[in-house]
Amino acid sequence: MSEHVDIDLARERALAEADLPAAAAKLAGMSITEVVETLWRTSYQRGAVLFRLLSKERALETFERFEPAHQADLLRALQDEEVTGLFAGLDPDDRVGLLDEVPAVVAKRLLLGLTPHERSLTTLMLGYPARSVGRRMSPEYVRAHPEFTAGHVLETVRNRASEAETIYMIPVTDGEKRLIGVVSLREILAAPEDTRVADLMQTPEYATVSDDAEYVARRCGDANLLAMPVVDSEKRLVGILTIDDAHQILRDAEDEDIARAGGSEPLRRPYLSTSAFKIARARVVWLLVLAVSALLTVQVLGIFEATLEQKVVLALFIPLLTGTGGNTGSQAATTITRALAMGEVTSKDVGRVLLREFRVGTTLGLLLGVLGFVLASLVYDVPTGLVIGSTLLCVCAMAATVGGAMPLIAKAIRVDPAVFSTPFITTFCDATGLLIYFSLAKVILGI
Amino acid sequence: MSEHVDIDLARERALAEADLPAAAAKLAGMSITEVVETLWRTSYQRGAVLFRLLSKERALETFERFEPAHQADLLRALQDEEVTGLFAGLDPDDRVGLLDEVPAVVAKRLLLGLTPHERSLTTLMLGYPARSVGRRMSPEYVRAHPEFTAGHVLETVRNRASEAETIYMIPVTDGEKRLIGVVSLREILAAPEDTRVADLMQTPEYATVSDDAEYVARRCGDANLLAMPVVDSEKRLVGILTIDDAHQILRDAEDEDIARAGGSEPLRRPYLSTSAFKIARARVVWLLVLAVSALLTVQVLGIFEATLEQKVVLALFIPLLTGTGGNTGSQAATTITRALAMGEVTSKDVGRVLLREFRVGTTLGLLLGVLGFVLASLVYDVPTGLVIGSTLLCVCAMAATVGGAMPLIAKAIRVDPAVFSTPFITTFCDATGLLIYFSLAKVILGI
Structure with missing residues (x-):
């Protein structure tokens, strides 16, 4: 971006030092896009101060470009009459989005500030289910009759x-x-x-x-x-x-x-105007879920503690094997999640998808398995090589199939495939991978 | 999707059994969107057979909706004169996209099939750099002079x-x-x-x-x-x-x-019309890169093999700790990659981003660390609890900071942040996490 948006340093300094007349002059010289990008880069409290320096029309145009959660943050720092004006100026669909983000008492007050016509349009749209197109459409359009010329x-x-x-x-x-x-x-x-x-x-x-x-x-x-x-x-x-x-x-x-896909909830606000606490809050649930489910791997490894004591070298490969399983699984899950979203695959394709992913996983597993066998045989010994190679083959085939199945299951039980897949695949592939690894090790090494 | 697109079973069966007149009738009764979705679900060879059953105009409309790589697949299965007709019917920008996907000799033949005017428009656009807007724009527009009424x-x-x-x-x-x-x-x-x-x-x-x-x-x-x-x-x-x-x-x-983000290259074709071999090819490079860099974790663990032999219980927590580090790092990297793409953050914000990520990571690390300490102290003993808790704290703080830095570094050296971040963060967080873990274990447990 730096090469595209030429926000000069003097301008930033004026804004930063709260030299308000200078800041107002700078803001007046910017395009709406530049104003939006400037406000993205400040906390919402300081954003509100700058926001007041804009002309009424430009303020509305800027406000319309923010995400609803960010709009709601900003409203909290503005005066009542400013809020009423902004709210009345929004399109009905944007109004509905914003109402979802503010407390009920504020929502009620905002609705009362509208003209009766605007209020009825808005409450009509509020009646449609969350996430439905009814809440995002525009009720203002031109229509024609077939007999018109x-x-x-x-x-x-x-x-x-x-x-x-x-x-x-x-x-x-x-x-x-x-x-x-x-x-x-x-x-x-x-x-x-x-x-x-x-x-x-x-x-x-x-x-x-x-x-x-x-x-x-x-x-x-x-x-x-x-x-x-x-x-x-x-x-x-x-x-x-x-x-x-x-x-x-x-x-x-x-x-x-x-x-x-990266294991957190969306911020729904620009990064730099979100506090560290809010960022941590968007990540903590996922991190806890993943950490708690990783306790399963501690359990599985606990079962094989005696095996590990006899052959500590097995521990060295744990991150490599669980990592490869997790990667293969998440590749498959990502592909199928996307294909579902784009309508390329539907729930009834489960058979075709699983067969295909099993073949892909086996192909990848064969390649990695042979490589793993050769390397581990050279560095350690042939039995260790056999354990590593066969584990890689089994883990890849299993992880790809399971990874491909998860989004379809999520879709069938009406859960967001992205939410459902990530923690389940990581945990499942790690735990199953370790089970496969130590079982094969026990058989091949005769421990 | 299943609830939206009502492709009835009889229709699918007719298409599948290559009962061509029946298939032609079915296709004729579909909207273009339904035709596109039907062709997405077959191999390109069978897709080409169905494609020929469409009227010339509908064939072009369908073809325009495919991605260039998918178009190129289809062209290979069609006759020369069909290809020339389709190509001439495309908009200049779509033509340029398709030319990038076919072998040079085919591209040359396709260009020769155009009228001189269309050819000059197309070659002009081919002259602009790859990925530039020059290759995707339309050179056909209406313009006005300021003095016009x-x-x-x-x-x-x-x-x-x-x-x-x-x-x-x-x-x-x-x-x-x-x-x-x-x-x-x-x-x-x-x-x-x-x-x-x-x-x-x-x-x-x-x-x-x-x-x-x-x-x-x-x-x-x-x-x-x-x-x-x-x-x-x-x-x-x-x-x-x-x-x-x-x-x-x-x-x-x-x-x-x-x-x-899921560790593979895009297929650039609908999932069900891509062969298992091509799917594996889109994934193998990443999987190899990740597996080879995971060898670093084997090396790091090798250093601590003696420590592990003295206290095998340490091995049980390896997947938990490396997993948590990897998750924290990828959360940060995903957030910053997205913020960069949306223009919310630029390369010069590196200081603000790192400070913020360090604070977020420390917050998350404190929470997980306390939990880890309590749990591990209860199940094992207090010294083990101390090792697990302090490792979680350090790993989270480190992983969030590094994860936040990676996309900015990638941007600065002009590499796609998504390509650069994933393998580097996984490897780096795993290896560094293990170093932190065993160093803390040696100090706290006095091994």
Whole structure:
């Protein structure tokens, strides 16, 4: 980033020293993106001080770019009337996201500050299930009737260009507001003015209001749509999901997936404006779960303490073997988790996936096993080499198969595959790997 | 996915049994998304057979939705004239992506099949550096002059609506094609017909043609833009990056990041249409690197073999301790890698990051250390408890700091943080953790 965003040092110093008039001048000279990035790099308390230096319009534009949890942090440091103004200025979907982050009493007060129309739009969206597209869509859109002409639609679009969330994709509905097609503004413009919408519209790709937001966002992006109509259970149009909201949903989902793949919860705030305590809190649960499940390895090793006493050299390979098992398992789990998220694999593919992962694991295990056998035979002796080589083969085949199965099981029991896979695979592969290792050692070395 | 895409069993069976007329009928009844998902689930050889059953237009739409590596697989199974037709039908940016995936001789033949105009557009884009936005942008756009009126621009847009990549964001250029502003179609429509573009246009957010594609795509998405103008070093407009291309770039980058966080290379093809051999190949390099670096742990343990012989019980905690270190390190590395990618942290923040990670690591280490001390004291004895507790504290503090530093170092030496961090952290934390463990054990237990 350093080469791209040229935030000069003088500007940073002015902001840091709380020389407010100088800071205000610096902020006024920045683009919204630069303001956002500057506020990302301070604590939210200091962020609030800088935030007040922005003009009302720029403040709202900046605020809209923050994640809901970060917005909620900032609100705590602002005055009531500032908060009410910001909240009223947000789009309905952003309002819903923010309301989920603030205490109930604050949420109630914020809702009371809205106009009755805005309040009813917002509470309607709050009624849809958490994580559903109903909470992320926009209820403000332009729609057309199939008997309208292109010229008439263009006129409507012109009049409503400033308020609707998007005017580039226009849902077509019948007299009962049921979705029957979509037409793009591009087609409206390209067609002669008296063409009927019915002759231009296409079969719509649409989502149902209770669908998972991430799933809908991915479909919207993958199908290259600028917006996707959202309907209720009777196919009546209730809103649209625009590509920029889809982008935000996918970015949040990615945040979560990446954090969980790394064994922590997402911060949902910029790193530098999150306190060390909050960062530790996002990591501690996972670390404890992993540490507690690692106690299982202590148990398993306890069983083989006598074997270890007879041949201490076996201990040297423990981290290598458990590590390789864990790596193979997490490779498989990551691949399948991603393939599930992208819709490339579904729960009913369990047989194909397991067979494939077993073959992949065996291939990798054969390669590593032969290498391990040769190396350990050279450095120690052939029986030790045999133990290491055969353990690597078995561990890789087992870990890949189990790693591939976990996300599918998680999906079947409706748990986030990323949450379920990581701790289970590490523990399971470590413990099973040690069992395999010492069992093979006992047989081959005759201890 | 199973609840969303209702691919009925009869349809799958018809496809599987290669009953071609039945399969053609089934395919004809599917939406493009369903066709894409069906082809994702077969080998590319069988995919090519099904592909031929599609109408020419639907075949192209389907083909456009595949990833370049998957497209290249499919091309190998198709006839020359089919290939030429598909290739000519692609957008210039998709063509460039595909050319990178096929052998040079095929690329040359494909280029010769284009019209001179299309060929020159394509070779121009091929000249930009790999991974730059120049290779992913669209060279076909509508632009306006500041002295044009809104009515005139609307007329131009109407005439070019069918060919330009987007008509919703219009770059404004001066007489020398230098970018001086942007105007949205929304603003053109909302304004009176005789308004000058100069009075409507806004300061543009733009990218330079050699900028990293992922960086530009993220900016485009984060700033909620439908398209971003791309200029050369003299600020002359050369293309635009549209939001749907940005979405695809980010999805590919996410694929890569997630795969590498899980210790493998991305497949760049749907899982079920990739052979087990190719899957193993995507994983083997990482697995070998990790296994070879794990040999370091064997070395470190070798140093302490005498200590281990005196007190075998120390071996029982090895997986627990190395595991906890590895987890803490990878939590920190994941967080910082993500923060770097999102622009929340830059290379010059190294001091703030390290201090913060050290504090987080110490907090986590204190908690785990106390727990470890209590548990190990109860089950074994107080000196063993002291060794385990103090090791956990030191390992967590060290692992979080090192884990936080790695991505910043990677960034500074211009290596992908994800590639650099994973193997280095695992190895380093395991080896250092064992050194700390046995050193503390020798001191505390007086061995």
